[in-house]
Amino acid sequence: IFGEDIEDPKGGVFRLTQKLSTEFPKQVFNSPLAESTILGVGCGLAAYGKRPVFELQFIDFIYPGFNQLVTNISNLRWRSFGNWNCPLVIYAPYGAYLPGGSLWHSQANESMFAHYPGLNVVIPSTPEDAAGLLWTAMHGEDPVIFLIPKHMFWAERESKEPVRPVAFGQARKVQSGSDLTLVAWGNTVEKSLEALAKIDHDISVEMFDLRSIVPWDKSAIEESVLKTRRLLVVQEDTENCSVGQMIISHVTSQPDLWSEMASPPILVSKGNVMIGYNAIYEYAALPDVERIVAAIQKSIATKQERKEVGAAFGSNAEPNKQALGTSASTTVDMPKQNTQPITVPIMGEGIRNAKIVSLLKNPGDAIALDDDLCEVETDKAVYPIQSSFAGTMGEWKTKVGDTVDIGQELGAILTDGVATGPKHSKATSPVEAAVPAATSPDGRRDARHHRQIEPALSPTITRKLSRVIPANLQIDARWEAIRKTRDAAKKKNGKNAPSPSVMIAWAVIRAMENHPPFRRLILEDESIVENKNFDLGIAV
Structure with missing residues (x-):
């Protein structure tokens, strides 16, 4: 096994290979951050007679190695008239439904691989199928692109069934x-x-x-x-x-x-x-x-x-709303005491749990909107968990020092119930999206038909984002100056010289010290404050 950060103690971004390098030190190796190297080495080992199983940190990163994949790996058997084959398994986290990944951590791109003859492509959706398909892939004679929905890494469940091979091509x-x-x-x-x-x-x-x-x-x-x-x-x-x-x-x-x-x-x-x-x-x-x-x-x-x-949904025909279940009674919630759970939010790729380091509220304390309730620590940072509701602090279901999982309930906030307006019964599911919107005489769709989607973020985060000015800042750094500074630091400090990333972080901190606008925040009341202290995170 060969891949980025797969050796202990990390064991990969999603901890999939934890303990393997300790148990099999001669078979599990960290690779450079070079996907072309990973795929090239995999092709060479497979052609030599080995059965490599190589990891890409995310399938989004495969493109630097795409030449190896489509020029060498996929067609080796064909262009050698069957004298050579390439029993290589490339597996990688795949897909979205885990916020924050965007362009380089959330792609679903199976159709691209399916386009090239010679590649098998599989995507399991259960742990049993993941194990069975991996067994089949490892015992085959052709290259396999094994895509693991990264959302699955959060959905652990115990399976008491032995691993049974799952044949390719069987739904x-x-x-x-x-x-x-x-x-x-x-x-x-x-x-x-x-x-x-x-x-x-x-x-x-x-x-x-x-x-x-x-x-x-x-x-x-x-x-x-x-x-x-x-x-x-x-x-x-x-x-x-x-x-x-x-x-x-x-x-x-x-x-x-x-x-x-x-x-x-x-x-x-x-x-x-x-x-x-x-x-x-x-x-x-x-x-x-x-x-x-x-x-x-x-x-x-x-x-x-x-x-x-053709007539059922013609441009001037009214959809059969009764058949689609769009007519139903509405009800109004009456005021009552509500209990709002406090849960551990998603805090980034690969973070599956955190440690409670402080409980900032006691049962019975008054809670205002956006109050810090507790703090949790991961291997990357300490995060405050804030209130999305105003009310009274209920009972905690955890204590300082506990390790808690993403999504776990930590406690509750008691809020005064208020009428929340009409709520549609089950029969009133928003099925209008399935029916073409009414067409105006000039042929344009009626823009009044919209589908309601539940908010993906908590009210606290949404409110804070409303004051964030959306912008992308791209700065072309003069690498020659960085290189000279790096060389000078290496001559002076040897192995202890700071990396370019640390040097850039140092420059950002100096800018914040010397230029007050870099230390300012816009508050909800649109006032601007200048802070002296910041927690600065550097993503490498």
């Missing part, structure tokens, strides 16, 4: 049904299951976890679509030239399936957009439960007779 039937075929993989399996739980048993959905992208299980999907006559594909990847489009194209090109389909296939996908740094932007771009539910209901609402499909 897993999650549940049987008769009204619609739903195909998902990776993170979207979990989202699809949440959507099915929301519609309960109103619609009979046959769901598949594709899990093997190349090869994929054409026969299982064809057989199911022939039975249900409807197809919904849910993917995390970008819509353009995607695996979801490949599946739909294949199904609709089969005459026996096309003639039987009762409604057009639907693809729920991330749009052709970037994943934003702000969690609100990230979740807005990704498939969510509401979109999946709406797509299911749209597909089912389409008339069975093919001649009526």
Whole structure:
């Protein structure tokens, strides 16, 4: 095993290889921060007869090694007429649904790998499938791109079943049904299951976890679509030239399936957009439960007779809102005492738990909005956990010194209940997104149709972000000056000379000391304050 930071004590960003280098010191090695080197060494070892299993810190980082992947690794067997092969496994965290990663930590890009002949591509969604697919990958004769949804690293669960190999090209039937075929993989399996739980048993959905992208299980999907006559594909990847489009194209090109389909296939996908740094932007771009539910209901609402499909949602036709369940009673919450839980927030990539270092409030204390409630420490920093509600401090469920997991409940705040306005009953799920908006006479969509999405951030963070001026600052540093300073420091201090990153951090601190505007903050009342003390974090 060869990869970035995989040796102890770190054991990889998500701790996947912890203890392996201690138990197998001659088989587990840290690599340079050079993906081309990782893939090149992997290709060489595999061609030599070894079976390397190499880690990339995130699949987003593969592009510096792309020449090795598509020029050497993928086609070695083909261009040597089978005299050479490349039994190499490249595994990496993949996908989003864990805020803060954005451009270089949140990509779902399986369609890119699926484009190149010679590469097998798999994406498990359960620990059992991860183990079984990895076993198969390690015993195969061809290169495998093994993509692990990084959200899975937070969803640990014990499995008492022995590891059973999972063959490539075999989808897993999650549940049987008769009204619609739903195909998902990776993170979207979990989202699809949440959507099915929301519609309960109103619609009979046959769901598949594709899990093997190349090869994929054409026969299982064809057989199911022939039975249900409807197809919904849910993917995390970008819509353009995607695996979801490949599946739909294949199904609709089969005459026996096309003639039987009762409604057009639907693809729920991330749009052709970037994943934003702000969690609100990230979740807005990704498939969510509401979109999946709406797509299911749209597909089912389409008339069975093919001649009526075009008229069912014509530009001037009113959708059948009764059939879609959009009419329902509303209720108003009455004032009551509410208990708001205090939980450990997500604090960054690879951080799974933290240590309680202080409890700043006692039971019965008055709590104001944004008050610091407690402090937790990770291997990177000490974080205050702040209140998103005003009220009275309830009982703590933890104590100083405890190690707590992300999402764990620490205590509660008692708030005075207030009427929160109309709340729609279960039948009023926002399915309008599944129906084309009414079209105006000039052909434009009615902009009044919007889909409501739950906020991804706590009210405290949202309020503080409202005073942050969104901006990107790019400064071209003159490397020659940094190099000369670094060389001078090495001559003077030897191995103890500061790294370029430390030197830049030093320069930032000097700027904050000498230039007051760098020490100023905008408060919620729009006043500007100048601080003397800052906790400065440097990301390398």
